Amino acid sequence: MNDELVFHFDVDGEDFTSAGQASVMVKKNLRRLGLSPEIIRRVSIAMYEGEINMVIHAGGGVADVKVMEDRIEIVLTDHGPGISNIDMAMQEGFSTATDTIRTLGFGAGMGLPNMKRYSDTMDIKSTVGVGTTITMTVNIQ
Amino acid sequence: MKISTLKELLDAQVLTCEENMGKHVYSACGCDLMSDVLAYVKDQAVLLTGLVNPQVIRTAEMMDMICVVFVRSKMPSEEMIRLAEESGIVIMLSNKRLYEACGILYSNGLVGNKVKP
Numbered sequence: 313m314n315d316e317l318v319f320h321f322d323v324d325g326e327d328f329t330s331a332g333q334a335s336v337m338v339k340k341n342l343r344r345l346g347l348s349p350e351i352i353r354r355v356s357i358a359m360y361e362g363e364i365n366m367v368i369h370a371g372g373g374v375a376d377v378k379v380m381e382d383r384i385e386i387v388l389t390d391h392g393p394g395i396s397n398i399d400m401a402m403q404e405g406f407s408t409a410t411d412t413i414r415t416l417g418f419g420a421g422m423g424l425p426n427m428k429r430y431s432d433t434m435d436i437k438s439t440v441g442v443g444t445t446i447t448m449t450v451n452i453q
Numbered sequence: 454m455k456i457s458t459l460k461e462l463l464d465a466q467v468l469t470c471e472e473n474m475g476k477h478v479y480s481a482c483g484c485d486l487m488s489d490v491l492a493y494v495k496d497q498a499v500l501l502t503g504l505v506n507p508q509v510i511r512t513a514e515m516m517d518m519i520c521v522v523f524v525r526s527k528m529p530s531e532e533m534i535r536l537a538e539e540s541g542i543v544i545m546l547s548n549k550r551l552y553e554a555c556g557i558l559y560s561n562g563l564v565g566n567k568v569k570p
């Protein structure tokens with residue numbers, strides 16, 4: 313890979329049915345680049361969980377993915393309610409999702425822990441009432 | 454197990470990607486909670502579920518699964534069919550319940566954990 317490759321997506325917060333579209337697109341593009349299936353899967357799952365979170369907790373946002381020589385960076389930015397206690401939100405099983413979200417198959421409180429597990433670095437910046445920016449990187453070995 | 458065998462065992466109707474019926478699968482998972490699929494699935498290539506929305510197909514795509522079985526004959530939407538076609542995922546419809554469908558496949562050798570020859 314010579315040049316840096318970037319993808320930008322608007323993530324619609326109104327429509328749960330379309331949630332995950334950006335992640336599917338990224339996955340298809342990474343496949344085309346011929347990256348290893350393991351790397352592709354880690355990026356996809358981490359991004360998908362983050363994208364779903366933006367839709368169900370933050371009313372949507374934007375996703376930026378940068379493919380660099382040694383790593384892939386995923387930045388998810390929203391202007392939702394923010395996360396007041398990040399340590400608590402990171403715990404497995406912690407969720408403020410509504411029953412409606414649960415009937416749609418999400419809201420088990422595994423998203424953030426999963427994002428951490430599948431990425432090599434993860435940084436959460438969040439301000440209550442302002443929004444959340446999550447930056448994840450996955451190394452390409 | 455071939456996907457075509459799975460279809461016969463579950464007495465299922467195939468809605469997408471008929472061309473992939475000859476592919477082999479070695480393990481499966483039965484789940485209505487996509488959060489759990491994303492957190493716990495490893496190399497299971499088949500997802501059996503009673504949940505019907507586009508996130509099921511996207512979750513399967515993220516997990517590199519190649520076959521989704523909707524139990525109790527729940528009909529997927531046109532959007533879901535399109536998503537599955539784009540991703541090469543075989544969608545099947547079985548009128549069996551989740552527990553029964555999983556039991557049939559399990560007892561015919563399709564395990565829950567990753568076992569590859």
Ligand SMILES: Nc1ncnc2c1ncn2[C@@H]1O[C@H](COP(=O)(O)OP(=O)(O)O)[C@@H](O)[C@H]1O
Nearest residue numbers: 365369370401407408409419420421422423424
């Ligand atoms: N982008 C976000 N904006 C606001 N809150 C969030 C965001 N992402 C996660 N959260 C909070 O962190 C909690 C845990 O997230 P997660 O582990 O993905 O579980 P779940 O999405 O199943 O609730 C959520 O229930 C929510 O309260």
Ligand SMILES: [Mg+2]
Nearest residue numbers: 361365423424
């Ligand atoms: Mg989540």
